[in-house]
Amino acid sequence: MGMIQAPNQTPADRLDQMVQQYEKDLLRICCIYLRDRTAAEDVVQETFLKAFKNMDSFRGESSEKTWLIRIAINCCRDYRRSAWYRYIDFHVSINQLPILSSAPPSDDHIALTMAIMKLKPKYMEVVLLYFYEGYPIKDIARMLNLTEAAVSSRIHKAKQKLRAELEGGEDDEN
Amino acid sequence: MKTDQEIMQNIRTAIDDCTKGIDDAPSLQYQIARKAKGEEPVVKKISTTIVLVAALLAITAVAFAATNGIGITAFLSRIIGGWNVNENAIVAPVVKENTSKWLNLTGTEAYWAEDGLSVVLKVDSADDEHVVCYSNEDGLLDETGERGEQIAINGEMAPLDQWRGEKELIIAEFSPLGEGWNWYKRTDDGLFVIVTFSTPDAEALQKGTDVAFQIQDTNIQTGETEECSVTLALPAMTMQEGHK
Incomplete structure (x- = not known):
């Protein structure tokens, strides 16, 4: 089964449609993963280009968005392994994210987001997929080629590592 | 507990709040469409700041190493942090x-700046039967034991199995006690x-x-693990200001 296309819709049209639908979502995830907006834009472009080249191989076993996120995560992993990213990857900074200067984020939100960005990739991935995107564990296991037990374990450890920022929010609510 | x-x-609220600028940003649709059609080459965009910083660091690195007799390898490990150091x-x-039975560690440098205390260690295996990789990213491994096929050395990718030969692979993960982070540099001189x-x-x-941190090691071939402390x-140190 190939990509579902509307009648008379070319692959290029389908690509445009995918970009319109999912660009912002992918950009958000990649910004957090790579801690840098410029790098995230590169990876998002690469994700859509890979999807475009492999449209015929999309089997429809998952949603289009799930498929794109899986490609994006693999692209992020490759990017982080690149010699260039290793060279420039030092401090995590909120200034590298696309914040809105007219409505800056709250301190609590900055603290939690930075804590997520400081996680090792294996924990950051499950945080983004489970807590941010809301995928069930079995879907995450399939996306990351892990067992469900491994995913559950990573989720548990990620929660422990984020405990300070999460409980800090809870205290504020009280 | 939540x-x-x-x-x-x-x-969701935190990440959306910190990435609100994406909603108002221009779309990448045009560039993506052009690249898909082959009308625009796929070239990685690098922000101007990064280019300038990289150039400056590269020039400084060579000049400093040449005039101070400190091995370029040790100095490069500080460059990863983008530091403007007081030598x-x-x-x-x-x-x-x-306490590790698998790793030999040699302290090379320590530097105290506004962002914290950083120590640089050379990491070797304790014997000739093992090789050491830093965490999963260096050795391209994950918890299930699946590993990639390549390792980055001096910025170049080399086949992992060819690199390790008959030796068993040790994956080491470093954890500063308290808050902190760690990174690595692998060159021909080692890790x-x-x-x-x-x-x-x-x-x-x-x-x-004294300062201490923990290491968790895994022997990928045997599955053995060890938890050790260093x-x-x-000596007495003075915090340096004006970091970066």
């Missing part, structure tokens, strides 16, 4: 205790790991003190 649903809400404030940490303690005891550092002795 439920997963509550955590989801917290994380006179660099001290040599001494490994006082290492160098930078461990940074974000909130060191300032009073103790000024007098000279203690470094540091």
Whole structure:
């Protein structure tokens, strides 16, 4: 089964449609993963280009968005392994994210987001997929080629590592 | 303790709040369409700041190493942090205790700046039957034991199995006690790991003190693991300002 296309819709049209639908979502995830907006834009472009080249191989076993996120995560992993990213990857900074200067984020939100960005990739991935995107564990296991037990374990450890920022929010609510 | 649903809400709200600028940003649609049609080459965009910083660091690195006699490898490990260091404030940490049976550690440099205390260690395997990789990213491994096929050395990718030969692969993960982070640099001279303690005891550092961190190792071929601790002795240090 190939990509579902509307009648008379070319692959290029389908690509445009995918970009319109999912660009912002992918950009958000990649910004957090790579801690840098410029790098995230590169990876998002690469994700859509890979999807475009492999449209015929999309089997429809998952949603289009799930498929794109899986490609994006693999692209992020490759990017982080690149010699260039290793060279420039030092401090995590909120200034590298696309914040809105007219409505800056709250301190609590900055603290939690930075804590997520400081996680090792294996924990950051499950945080983004489970807590941010809301995928069930079995879907995450399939996306990351892990067992469900491994995913559950990573989720548990990620929660422990984020405990300070999460409980800090809870205290504020009280 | 918050439920997963509550955590989801917290994380979604936080990330959305910190990435609101995306909603107003121009779309990448045009560039993507052009690249898909082959009308525009696929070239990685690098922000101007990064280019300038990289160029400056590269020039500084060569000049400094040439004039100070410090091995370029050790100095490059500081460059990863993008530091503007006061060379006179660099001290040599001494490994006082290492409970690992698989790793030999040599302290090369320590530097105390506004962002914390950073120590650079050369990491070698304790014998000729093993090779060491830093965490999963260096050795391209994950918890299930699936590994990639390549390893990065001096910025070049080399086949992992060819690199390790008949030796067993040890994956080492470093954890500063308390807040901190760590990174690494692998060159022909070996594996160098930078461990940074974000909130060191300032009073103790000024007098000279010990710092400790933990390592979790895994032998990928046998599945054995070890948890060990390392203690470094540091002479009296002075915090450097104007970092980066």
